[in-house]
Amino acid sequence: MGEEPKKSxxxxxxxxxxxxxxxxxxxxxxxxxxxxxxxxxxxxVVGAGALGxxxxxxxxxxxxxxxxxxxxxxxxxxNLCRSVLFRTEDIKKNKFKxxxxxERIKEINPNVKVQTVNGDxxxxxxxxxxxxMDVIIGCLDNRIARLFINRYAFKVGKVWIDGAIENLSGxxxxxxxxxxxxxxxxxxxxxxxIRFKMGCADIAQRNSTQGRVPTTPISSSIIAAMQVQxxxxxxxxxxxxxxxxxxxxxxxxxxxxxQFQSEPVRDECDSxxxxxxxxxxxxxxxxxxxxxxxxxxxxxxxxxxxxxxxQLNYKIILEIASMNTEVSHDIIIPEPHFSEQKQTKYQKEPxxxxxxxxxxxxxxxxxxxxxxxLREVGVPPLHILTVETSKDIYFVELTGDxxxxxxx
Amino acid sequence: MSNSEVMGIVVRVMxxxxxxxxxxxxxxxxKEIKEELLAAxxxxxxxxxxxxxxxxxxxxxxxxxxxxxKTLFDLQIQEGDTLYLAPRLVPG
Numbered sequence: 264m265g266e267e268p269k270k271s272x273x274x275x276x277x278x279x280x281x282x283x284x285x286x287x288x289x290x291x292x293x294x295x296x297x298x299x300x301x302x303x304x305x306x307x308v309v310g311a312g313a314l315g316x317x318x319x320x321x322x323x324x325x326x327x328x329x330x331x332x333x334x335x336x337x338x339x340x341x342n343l344c345r346s347v348l349f350r351t352e353d354i355k356k357n358k359f360k361x362x363x364x365x366e367r368i369k370e371i372n373p374n375v376k377v378q379t380v381n382g383d384x385x386x387x388x389x390x391x392x393x394x395x396m397d398v399i400i401g402c403l404d405n406r407i408a409r410l411f412i413n414r415y416a417f418k419v420g421k422v423w424i425d426g427a428i429e430n431l432s433g434x435x436x437x438x439x440x441x442x443x444x445x446x447x448x449x450x451x452x453x454x455x456x457i458r459f460k461m462g463c464a465d466i467a468q469r470n471s472t473q474g475r476v477p478t479t480p481i482s483s484s485i486i487a488a489m490q491v492q493x494x495x496x497x498x499x500x501x502x503x504x505x506x507x508x509x510x511x512x513x514x515x516x517x518x519x520x521x522q523f524q525s526e527p528v529r530d531e532c533d534s535x536x537x538x539x540x541x542x543x544x545x546x547x548x549x550x551x552x553x554x555x556x557x558x559x560x561x562x563x564x565x566x567x568x569x570x571x572x573x574q575l576n577y578k579i580i581l582e583i584a585s586m587n588t589e590v591s592h593d594i595i596i597p598e599p600h601f602s603e604q605k606q607t608k609y610q611k612e613p614x615x616x617x618x619x620x621x622x623x624x625x626x627x628x629x630x631x632x633x634x635x636x637l638r639e640v641g642v643p644p645l646h647i648l649t650v651e652t653s654k655d656i657y658f659v660e661l662t663g664d665x666x667x668x669x670x671x
Numbered sequence: 672m673s674n675s676e677v678m679g680i681v682v683r684v685m686x687x688x689x690x691x692x693x694x695x696x697x698x699x700x701x702k703e704i705k706e707e708l709l710a711a712x713x714x715x716x717x718x719x720x721x722x723x724x725x726x727x728x729x730x731x732x733x734x735x736x737x738x739x740x741k742t743l744f745d746l747q748i749q750e751g752d753t754l755y756l757a758p759r760l761v762p763g
Contacts, residue, residue, distance in 0.1 A: 314763040427760035475719035518690040523734040
């Protein structure tokens with residue numbers, strides 16, 4: 264028997280100076296848990312549907328400090344049975360999924376800071392925003408968005424964690440440049456589907472689903488939990504135990520679980536180029552609110568070059584025509600924003616198809632209206648422009664938009 | 672072994688749960704096997720909305736997917752081994 268503890272030891276009370284308990288006190292009992300890292304982490308969640316709801320709930324519960332939510336959709340009745348953050352009354356509010364989801368996770372954990380973007384990952388989120396994230400989580404329902412996240416995430420050196428569900432099944436992929444790649448694993452069938460969907464002008468058409476593929480809150484909660492588990496490893500810098508380079512498939516109906524190596528990465532894949540820190544021009548003098556004229560002047564001055572061309576990864580429509588009545592119109596609108604609704608005003612007959620007869624995939628001095636702002640032609644805040652000069656290609660971040668990133 | 676040699680393997684189909692005993696030439700490629708299985712309608716080619724399913728053929732004992740150009744021989748798959756035919760899921 265050891266010595267009896269002294270009275271003062273028995274009654275030892277820690278003076279906390281009045282500080283409250285920590286939200287994550289239970290997690291702090293885990294030897295590997297780094298509360299500060301998690302609190303400081305910035306995580307992007309793309310898609311606030313069935314999987315997104317579960318991912319967001321788990322991130323909030325795990326006390327992840329800042330969460331950036333991207334989704335373009337509104338809440339429908341069919342979403343309620345799989346979405347822990349949505350309520351029946353939300354349907355009437357006519358608010359976007361990302362807004363409601365953001366509000367609800369703050370109700371779960373008031374420590375969490377949130378920023379939302381109601382838009383399309385392909386065009387509405389700047390690469391500079393992704394660059395500032397610790398990890399990106401994909402909760403998507405289509406191949407195109409996955410392809411673009413893969414390219415963007417790798418370009419700014421980030422790991423992205425992809426989940427997918429159907430029925431009682433689910434799958435998880437952790438993509439890290441050099442180890443595994445969504446684009447490398449695409450088959451001809453995938454590419455045919457992507458090209459077909461890319462032919463649809465606006466976001467809604469590209470992503471339209473008829474709700475006939477069943478998903479359940481069971482598979483979404485399982486896969487989302489694993490996505491967040493992997494995200495927590497990335498936040499902790501735990502590469503050794505990460506699932507990067509492996510795939511996980513789960514079949515709840517048959518109780519089958521398979522984990523296997525991802526397809527090998529190919530040398531000649533468009534996704535693999537990563538912008539190195541010293542290749543990036545952080546231009547505090549540039550923002551997406553600037554006119555094209557001012558932006559081109561800044562770039563000409565900075566690179567001391569009269570030939571400047573900003574390369575785009577989408578098309579800007581410059582001319583359209585009503586296909587039956589053959590009436591053409593000059594317009595300037597990013598193709599992904601040319602919704603069916605916007606097309607109707609150019610139809611001379613009800614339902615008449617509208618064709619694109621002229622477009623631009625770069626911005627230079629020949630652009631038809633230099634007085635438009637970069638934002639008006641589809642460049643999002645904090646984007647990293649790919650700038651071609653007469654000598655080379657450069658990456659220029661609109662660092663003047665830095666205040667855009669503001670978690671609340 | 673000659674090109675004409677065949678071996679019996681087991682294919683488990685996700686998510687139907689069907690377990691099939693299949694005789695295959697040892698030099699069958701992943702692509703050929705998947706095509707044979709889909710031609711036999713063991714799994715659907717499209718989802719309920721008409722979008723195409725892409726399948727992985729997974730050799731669980733070695734935790735690898737049999738790539739389209741790899742053969743059973745390449746992966747040293749043996750008589751009685753089990754492969755999983757699993758769709759790559761898209762919805763989220």
